Amino acid sequence: MSDSKYIQQAQEEYLEAQQDPDSWDERIFQTGCYVENMALQLCHADTGDWKQCLDEMALFRKCWELNGNRERVKTVDKD
Template sequence: MDSKYYQEALEDYKEQQQEQAQTKEEADLWDKRINKTGCYVENMALQLCHADTNDWRQCMKEMALFRKCWDQHGNNQRVGTVDLVDNKGK
């Protein structure tokens, strides 16, 4: 599936990874958590689309990419257990 937002997000992600490797700087907690889903680029593409269009209905391609990635990485099962673990420490 071709999406200009996906391509932009992928390029940004690669640059971010290179910068972090060079500076040995860690990602913030939000980025770490999204990265663990395996769908960081798809999530960013969806956010970029919505920020640009201000209309989720125009982002159906990006939403489909995100959903496919989310399902492929088994995140529906993962979310409940991650939330339980995170809340126990609070």
């Protein structure tokens, strides 16, 4: 995984969320990409610019694919 400060923050958030997860946390846990999702959200919240979060976006996409989420949610790319 990346050594991004957002990944590190997200890992800490993940440990906290596991202690008392709400329904949103549970849904994200099921994707297998909680840390990557949180890192992307933290980056965007901090920078206000998705373009500054390309590394976090790439990590999230890779995780999403590796965990079979594309098939699970029947995502279809638009041409």
